[in-house]
Amino acid sequence: MSMRYSEQLIEEVTQRNDIIEIISEYVNLKNAGKNYKGLCPFHNEKTPSFVVSKDKQLYHCFGCGEAGDVIRFIMKIENLDFIDALELLAEKCNIDLSEYKNNSYSSEKINKRNQLYEVNREAALYFYRNLIRTKNEGINYLLNRGLSIDIIKKFGLGYAINDWEKLNKYLLGKGYKQETIHEAGLVISKNGRRYYDRFRNRVIFPIISTTKKIVGFGGRVLDDSLPKYLNSPESAIFNKGRTLYGLNLARNELGKEKRLIVVEGYTDVITLYQYGIKNAVATLGTSLTKNHAELFKRYCQEVIIAYDSDSAGEAATIRGMDILDEVGCKVRIIRLSDKMDPDEYIRSFGADTFKAQINKAQPLIDYKLDKIKSENDLNTNEGRINFLNESIKIIKSLKSPVKTDIYVEKLSKDARVAPNVIKSEIYGNNRDKKNQYKYNKNNRVFGFKTNKKHEKNFEPVIKLEKNGSIEIEKNIISLCLSTKTNYKKISSKINDKDFLNNNTKNIFCIISDIYANNEKIDFMSLVDRLDIEDTKLLKELEQRVVPFENLDKTINDLLISLKHFKIKNEIELTKEEIMKLEKIKYKDERNVMKIKELWKKLDLLGKELKNIGKNQIDLKGGKSYE
Ligand SMILES: [Zn+2]
Incomplete structure (x- = not known):
């Protein structure tokens, strides 16, 4: 966290944004005695333990310990760093930051970030004009994939000409420093002397942050050459593990289910949007990380995974889904037929069929159990034993006894083994833990712990x-x-x-x-x-x-x-x-x-x-x- 803006500005932003008003945009707060209370947006809970004080302008959650002031809240909930959170809040209360930027208040770091944003914006305009104003392969490619001009504009798509230095020359001509252009990843340097354009003969997808700034680009080839997708490298303003393509638009389209759909490609996001499914996002060529999971948790309650069947089965994908599950997102998986990706699928079968797929998407646990089943030959003893052992591992991880029972029943039918046998496998090793739990519970009075059986007496x-x-x-x-x-x-x-x-x-x-x-x-x-x-x-x-x-x-x-x-x-x-x-x-x-x-x-x-x-x-x- 960098505190380069003046204390004076930070104070003004904090004072002019009432914490109750700001948090109310995300959390349903109720007045309760001295404080306001609501369900914590940072962890999964059913009874409110998230407390906000109007007098102190602070918040604190007893469930997960998250606490701070209004700037900290925006940083956490919008996944922004300090500067971006400050700027977002300044904008909300109409503080003009330009006066802070151009005088002694500004710092090198803020300037650098702004320069990167600006050079990216200039480059995006350049790519866009290439696509729209000239005859080129890029626009043909996009139109052939069924995208409308409106949607191309909406996502700010562009085209990088097949040339080694056109963009670099253009940006230098606009007065940007070579160093800045290089740091934004728009050019690649050879021995630090020659610079040439990173993106050549590619359709360009600007990657836009939730604060509506261009943080990087993705470029897709027009033919079968590799790599299919090329992304900007990470920079002071671009962190792939914390960014989701399309979230800037999808965040406003979550619907009453509070749902996000994760797809693999940028074109999947865009095509779904054109077909009216506007809540899709894509990771930037990485598998789902813990940071992504936290991002999802902040925006939605349910994540629908819509990968093509090959990637959905990969170990990295399953790990990603587990991470989502761990942070408390409901995870379901769509299985599209014929190895299609969502883009092809919706163009072939239409929006309604795709929506039906969303509705019948499989819960993560069913998906995993089915996968194990398909990997083992249940006609052999070895296959059945393996299927049972692997499945029991998964069912064991369930926290709800009701759910456990349902899946035990299902597994018993599939593996043709009595439910009691499976149950003894599941609960067998857990007995010690269970007793422990009871023991603690008994010693709790009104929810506060005392421990009569502790050996030591009170310390002198x-x-x-x-x-x-x-x-x-x-x-x-x-x-x-x-x-x-x-x-x-x-x-x-x-x-x-x-x-x-x-x-x-x-x-x-x-x-x-x-x-x-x-x-x-x-x-x-x-x-x-x-x-x-x-x-x-x-x-x-x-x-x-x-x-x-x-x-x-x-x-x-x-x-x-x-x-x-x-x-x-x-x-x-x-x-x-x-x-x-x-x-x-x-x-x-x-x-x-x-x-x-x-x-x-x-x-x-x-x-x-x-x-x-x-x-x-x-x-x-x-x-x-x-
Ligand atoms: Zn919490």
């Missing part, structure tokens, strides 16, 4: 000193959260003033309120009442396990430790006060008296500190140190 005061009072206070809060009985025991001995840290103090106050009103404690009801900073701590506390054998002893130890820190803190403050007074050159009587008093107090505090641990101290009933 001295050891904890390193971590400071905050650790003690966190443990106290965790116990308060776990049961009302614990809370009562604790609150009979301390009140909120005994906490040294504000975060824990705030949470303690709210817990007290909730118990006082006889309400049930649950995580989200607490979140609704807390400031967003304190909610982060709450999440940590929810997951904290306080180990203890003897609850009363643990509580007592914690309270003693808390008192220990409170006194130490008091001693420090008193010392500071004394030092301040000692520095006054001409002390009046009042100062002298005050210093004497403070020394006395310091003495008492010291004794008190020594006594800690010797007796069990009742904080509330004991001496006041205020």
Whole structure:
């Protein structure tokens, strides 16, 4: 992340874009107490744990931990880097960035990126004019494939003339530096001296970012020569693993299913678009990466894979589909007949047939099971065993018991083996894990963990000193959260003033309120009442396990430790006060008296500190140190 724009601009952009308004464009937010709440766009969830604060202009998700301000949100959700997110937000609130670009605010890096965008734009116009204004093979090729002029314009297609240096000369003539043209990947250099055009005699597909900037180009040959597709190399503005061809248009066409179709070729995207299927995208000659998967997750709920049958079966493709599945996208696969790609298929059979294919696309698991089935000869014992073993591996990975049961049933029929046999294979090795889960569940009260069976007792005061009072206070809060009985025991001995840290103090106050009103404690009801900073701590506390054998002893130890820190803190403050007074050159009587008093107090505090641990101290009933 580069912070080259001035702090002043960043502040202005942050102030003028209300985080609630911006996030509401992506997430359905509801006002809940102090904060707004909704389903997290960054992970899969059914109950909202994504919290946005209007006061603080921050967001935080308890499910996945994602948190930040409005710029961070746009970076994540639009998959942009800092500069692009800033520019997008600036545009939204009509801040003119050109004044920042052309004076001292601008930086080399921003200039470089803008130069790359500009040279790409100029090149795209050049390719486009070649295609439209001159007689050429490119336009014939596209028209022969059934593309209309309108659609050619819509996607900004172009043509690279069969010449070694026309484009380079043109761009140099327009005043672009050779270095910039080279960095954009429009030319290839030979020994750093001669430069020649990368794209020659190819149809050109500009690759456009979701912020509508041209980040690179794809070029396709007009005949059978290789490589069929040639892409711009990666640059400061072009990352293939994070870019999807056509997403700039498809993102607005997801429909109520929130669905994207992944195809292999640029022409597939374009032909589908022309036939009214406008939600297709293509990867840029790479298989699906984790970054792609995150991109999909942000835009859609379901991904339909529409590759030709050869590539769909490849291991890399299956891995890609697994990655999509892992991030929580629903994945289904279209199987097109006769080894056709979507482009050919829709031109042969029409849009309705293709839509029918989308509707009956296979879920990933069925697709995988079918694939295993087709690879094994079920008439031989060896084939059946292999089929069973491979299939069981896949069914085992299912999280839903209902789903598991359905597929066990299916597999049992296909392999002609009793369902119980398959089930014992599936659950056999999992028994330990299952018991573990039960054990933990039983120890959870109101969703907060305690661990009675933990072997160690609570750590002694001295050891904890390193971590400071905050650790003690966190443990106290965790116990308060776990049961009302614990809370009562604790609150009979301390009140909120005994906490040294504000975060824990705030949470303690709210817990007290909730118990006082006889309400049930649950995580989200607490979140609704807390400031967003304190909610982060709450999440940590929810997951904290306080180990203890003897609850009363643990509580007592914690309270003693808390008192220990409170006194130490008091001693420090008193010392500071004394030092301040000692520095006054001409002390009046009042100062002298005050210093004497403070020394006395310091003495008492010291004794008190020594006594800690010797007796069990009742904080509330004991001496006041205020
Ligand atoms: Zn989340």
